[in-house]
Amino acid sequence: MKESEPHEDQRYIDALLNNDSVLVREIYEKWSAKVVAYIKKNNGDESQARDVIQETLLVIYRQAYEKGLVLTCPFEAYFFLLCKRRWLNYLKENHRKEVTIDDELTSLDIAAEQVADSTERYELKSKIIEEQLNAISEKCREIIKLTLEIKSLQTVAEKLGVTYAYLRKKKSLCMGRLTELVRGSNAFKNLNDQ
Amino acid sequence: MDERDYQQIESYLQKELEGEELARFEARMAADPEFAATVETYLAINSHLQARVDRKEGEENLKRTIGHVSAGHFNETNQKGKVISLKSRVYWAAAASLLLLISFVYILNLQSTPTYEEYAHYEPLTLSSRSENEQLLTQSAEAAFNSGQYTKASQHLEELLASNPDHINIKLYLALSLIEIGEYTRAEVHLKAIEQGNSIYAPTANWYLALSYLKQGDKRACIAALKNIPPESSKYKEAQELLKKLSR
Numbered sequence: 285m286k287e288s289e290p291h292e293d294q295r296y297i298d299a300l301l302n303n304d305s306v307l308v309r310e311i312y313e314k315w316s317a318k319v320v321a322y323i324k325k326n327n328g329d330e331s332q333a334r335d336v337i338q339e340t341l342l343v344i345y346r347q348a349y350e351k352g353l354v355l356t357c358p359f360e361a362y363f364f365l366l367c368k369r370r371w372l373n374y375l376k377e378n379h380r381k382e383v384t385i386d387d388e389l390t391s392l393d394i395a396a397e398q399v400a401d402s403t404e405r406y407e408l409k410s411k412i413i414e415e416q417l418n419a420i421s422e423k424c425r426e427i428i429k430l431t432l433e434i435k436s437l438q439t440v441a442e443k444l445g446v447t448y449a450y451l452r453k454k455k456s457l458c459m460g461r462l463t464e465l466v467r468g469s470n471a472f473k474n475l476n477d478q
Numbered sequence: 479m480d481e482r483d484y485q486q487i488e489s490y491l492q493k494e495l496e497g498e499e500l501a502r503f504e505a506r507m508a509a510d511p512e513f514a515a516t517v518e519t520y521l522a523i524n525s526h527l528q529a530r531v532d533r534k535e536g537e538e539n540l541k542r543t544i545g546h547v548s549a550g551h552f553n554e555t556n557q558k559g560k561v562i563s564l565k566s567r568v569y570w571a572a573a574a575s576l577l578l579l580i581s582f583v584y585i586l587n588l589q590s591t592p593t594y595e596e597y598a599h600y601e602p603l604t605l606s607s608r609s610e611n612e613q614l615l616t617q618s619a620e621a622a623f624n625s626g627q628y629t630k631a632s633q634h635l636e637e638l639l640a641s642n643p644d645h646i647n648i649k650l651y652l653a654l655s656l657i658e659i660g661e662y663t664r665a666e667v668h669l670k671a672i673e674q675g676n677s678i679y680a681p682t683a684n685w686y687l688a689l690s691y692l693k694q695g696d697k698r699a700c701i702a703a704l705k706n707i708p709p710e711s712s713k714y715k716e717a718q719e720l721l722k723k724l725s726r
Contacts, residue, residue: 300540301536303536303539303540303543305543305546305547308543308544308547309547309550309551312547312548312551313551316551316552317674317675318674318675321674330552334548334552337548338544338545338548341540341544342537342540342541342544345537345540346529346533346537349529349532349533349536349537350525350526350529350533358644360644361644409522409526410526413523413526413527417527428527429527429531432524432527432528432531433531452485452488453481453485455488456481456484456485456487456488457481457484457485459484459487459488459520459523459524460479460481460483460484460487460520462523463479463484463516463519463520463523464479466519466523467515467516467519
């Protein structure tokens with residue numbers, strides 16, 4: 285996707301990265317009504333729609349921050365598709381399978397599908413990592429967190445009162461444990477099989 | 479993978495591997511898919527957690543912005559909604575009490591009933607020049623609509639809409655063509671989509687919905703659609719006039 289030219293609506297992605305409230309407002313004015321109407325039509329209410337919109341915008345921001353999201357389609361198509369899928373996932377998770385969805389979930393816009401897929405995969409991967417992070421020991425979490433916050437291992441070692449060599453080894457083992465857990469999780473395997 | 483493997487991966491991540499060591503590491507990655515996949519996941523986890531730490535402040539700020547905008551936006555639209563619903567309750571009460579009177583006067587005064595033709599005056603269709611291969615189609619659509627050949631116009635516009643699904647003007651004029659040829663249900667689908675999709679065009683969509691109902695003789699639905707047109711809309715004056723006539 286790196287070679288593709290970004291769509292002019294890339295500015296909305298940049299707006300999220302730059303915390304540009306004028307454009308964020310524009311997103312709400314232009315497209316939130318459509319999301320609210322869709323969710324209301326499909327067993328939800330306005331406050332649920334508000335949450336879906338908010339979460340969707342934050343996921344887009346996170347992906348853009350970490351991976352440099354390139355939008356190759358209109359923002360509306362991409363954003364609406366993500367909101368729709370998020371709502372459907374919510375209904376599924378809450379065991380409301382009996383509800384009928386008043387729309388097909390595929391979009392005719394292939395570019396929008398692709399960008400939305402990449403965002404969904406990003407979110408899923410993040411979720412797996414966060415989950416497994418909770419499965420490692422408290423001490424490991426602390427070491428990983430500190431080494432990422434304070435980028436110098438030397439400073440962290442001094443702070444913790446251990447040697448540089450010890451800390452370095454400990455960090456790599458904690459990360460190794462986390463790597464094993466992530467790779468061993470079913471969700472991660474499913475994701476890579478797709 | 480054992481302890482030494484992970485320490486090596488960490489060294490690779492910190493860019494501490496050089497020369498022969500680096501070459502050996504890369505050769506192993508190329509030859510051993512299991513090792514390569516582990517390295518990849520290790521690096522991905524590191525980059526994810528690093529990004530999470532680095533964007534912490536930015537994310538908090540954005541969350542606040544979104545929270546403010548969301549609260550402001552939804553309060554506004556809800557207040558508008560409340561005003562309208564209050565107004566419409568008054569209107570309905572008035573309409574109900576007038577109904578008896580009207581039905582009586584109506585019989586005596588049939589001729590004053592407003593008609594669709596009185597109100598259905600459209601701006602000529604002009605679409606901004608689209609992609610080259612659509613130019614011909616665009617011109618045909620304009621020519622057909624502006625000369626009143628609505629069946630033809632609806633076919634061309636339908637075709638244009640397929641490749642420009644978000645183009646409001648195409649959708650709007652397609653709906654108008656469909657009303658003209660009596661395809662009300664199909665017209666209403668497009669108008670309702672516009673009404674729900676974009677606040678700026680919602681009043682216009684309501685106006686044409688009202689005209690569609692007027693043409694079908696559905697006075698109740700017509701009045702309801704007219705009442706959705708807010709004072710700031712360019713159609714407000716006409717809408718009020720039509721409302722007055724309808725409740726006369």
